[in-house]
Amino acid sequence: MARHRLLLRCLLGLAVLCSVVSSVSAEATLRVNTDRPDAIYACGDDATFAVGLQRDGGPVVEATVQYRLTLDGGKLLGEGELAVRDGRAEVRATLAEPGFVRLSVTFAGEDGHIDAMAAAAFDPEHIVPSADEPADFVEFWARQKAELATIAPDPRLEERADLSSDQRTVYKISLANIGGSRVYGWLAVPKSPGPYPAVLTVPWAGVYPTPVGLIDWADRGFLAMAISAHDYDVDMPAEEYKKLEEGPLKGYPHQGRESRETGYFRRVFLGCVRAVDYLTSREDWDGTSLIVTGSSQGGGLSLVTAGLDRRVTALAANVPALCDHLGYKAGHQPGWPRLVTEGAADQEQAAGYFDAVNFARHVACPAIVGVGFIDTVCPPTGVYAAYNVLGGPKQIVPTPLMGHSQSEVYGALLHRWIPEQAGRAAR
Numbered sequence: 001m002a003r004h005r006l007l008l009r010c011l012l013g014l015a016v017l018c019s020v021v022s023s024v025s026a027e028a029t030l031r032v033n034t035d036r037p038d039a040i041y042a043c044g045d046d047a048t049f050a051v052g053l054q055r056d057g058g059p060v061v062e063a064t065v066q067y068r069l070t071l072d073g074g075k076l077l078g079e080g081e082l083a084v085r086d087g088r089a090e091v092r093a094t095l096a097e098p099g100f101v102r103l104s105v106t107f108a109g110e111d112g113h114i115d116a117m118a119a120a121a122f123d124p125e126h127i128v129p130s131a132d133e134p135a136d137f138v139e140f141w142a143r144q145k146a147e148l149a150t151i152a153p154d155p156r157l158e159e160r161a162d163l164s165s166d167q168r169t170v171y172k173i174s175l176a177n178i179g180g181s182r183v184y185g186w187l188a189v190p191k192s193p194g195p196y197p198a199v200l201t202v203p204w205a206g207v208y209p210t211p212v213g214l215i216d217w218a219d220r221g222f223l224a225m226a227i228s229a230h231d232y233d234v235d236m237p238a239e240e241y242k243k244l245e246e247g248p249l250k251g252y253p254h255q256g257r258e259s260r261e262t263g264y265f266r267r268v269f270l271g272c273v274r275a276v277d278y279l280t281s282r283e284d285w286d287g288t289s290l291i292v293t294g295s296s297q298g299g300g301l302s303l304v305t306a307g308l309d310r311r312v313t314a315l316a317a318n319v320p321a322l323c324d325h326l327g328y329k330a331g332h333q334p335g336w337p338r339l340v341t342e343g344a345a346d347q348e349q350a351a352g353y354f355d356a357v358n359f360a361r362h363v364a365c366p367a368i369v370g371v372g373f374i375d376t377v378c379p380p381t382g383v384y385a386a387y388n389v390l391g392g393p394k395q396i397v398p399t400p401l402m403g404h405s406q407s408e409v410y411g412a413l414l415h416r417w418i419p420e421q422a423g424r425a426a427r
């Protein structure tokens with residue numbers, strides 16, 4: 001069987017009443033679904049995508065949509081026009097090897113273009129990373145951590161009475177990091193008697209003030225810390241962050257990507273370790289539980305932090321970025337931030353040292369991971385490549401029709417799972 005086989009056909013839908021057909025409303029809706037609610041298939045199975053086109057609440061009797069079928073946003077598997085009859089059409093696809101097929105459809109109507117998307121997973125828990133771990137990956141990061149260890153943490157805390165409450169005391173905090181930089185964040189300490197388990201929240205992508213709400217875990221009895229990715233304070237005026245985003249931090253993920261020594265994320269990854277250093281050094285830490293959590297860039301950083309530091313006892317990574325940077329070599333789209341320009345040998349060589357998949361290979365603690373099957377920012381192939389190499393107890397929460405977001409199911413799981421990892425009942 002060929003690696004990628006596509007079967008395409010258009011089917012007549014159910015008959016509709018003339019009153020519905022005659023509607024001239026410009027409002028149209030376009031939907032795509034798979035024939036299985038979980039959108040998960042075995043390799044070699046046929047996945048049927050159902051395309052639905054309606055206007056003013058009723059099916060469009062006859063129309064044409066453009067379709068594009070890809071290997072999770074990468075290799076083109078098929079494209080062209082698809083005839084819709086009585087509001088319906090079908091596309092069938094299969095894969096002979098583990099992966100994702102993504103169907104994107106576009107309808108050019110009176111009110112402009114509208115798009116819809118769905119994806120089918122084929123044996124996703126057998127997806128493998130696109131590249132091997134660099135031979136000296138462990139040794140390289142051991143050297144980086146050794147360099148960090150020579151730098152005194154120099155914690156600087158500023159109590160913020162305006163943000164504190166009867167349940168917690170809030171501090172703005174910074175810690176020394178490599179190259180004369182610092183790690184900036186918020187710290188919240190419960191006022192109930194300690195010691196406390198710890199939760200470290202690592203940041204999603206962008207240049208912004210770090211939300212104080214990320215340390216609300218303190219209200220549930222956790223020593224809570226949330227950090228920024230950047231060497232700047234966490235609560236500056238909005239215009240200052242805009243200047244940074246348009247200036248020195250413009251395109252920050254790609255800065256220095258030609259070398260493992262200069263890549264922007266080298267300092268970010270070590271900053272996460274420095275936060276772990278600080279939390280585990282506090283006398284009010286319980287000495288047992290330290291959970292790291294984040295979404296998108298923060299999901300990737302959760303995998304990285306747990307892979308770098310065995311003091312992390314559990315991780316939660318929602319739609320993790322930084323995964324499978326060389327995915328394009330296997331025909332699928334890599335995850336954010338698309339760290340490698342195709343064909344750039346120096347970038348390819350450096351990328352392996354900043355790939356969350358390679359850190360995931362060294363994780364032994366419990367983990368939960370959230371994934372959206374139509375996530376075009378952090379495509380599911382890379383997320384599963386990281387999830388599948390995790391070495392500890394793990395659970396993935398797949399959401400077939402979710403893009404780059406967080407599902408209610410994952411949110412509810414996170415709410416109870418973190419306390420469970422610390423031996424506390426969720427409330």
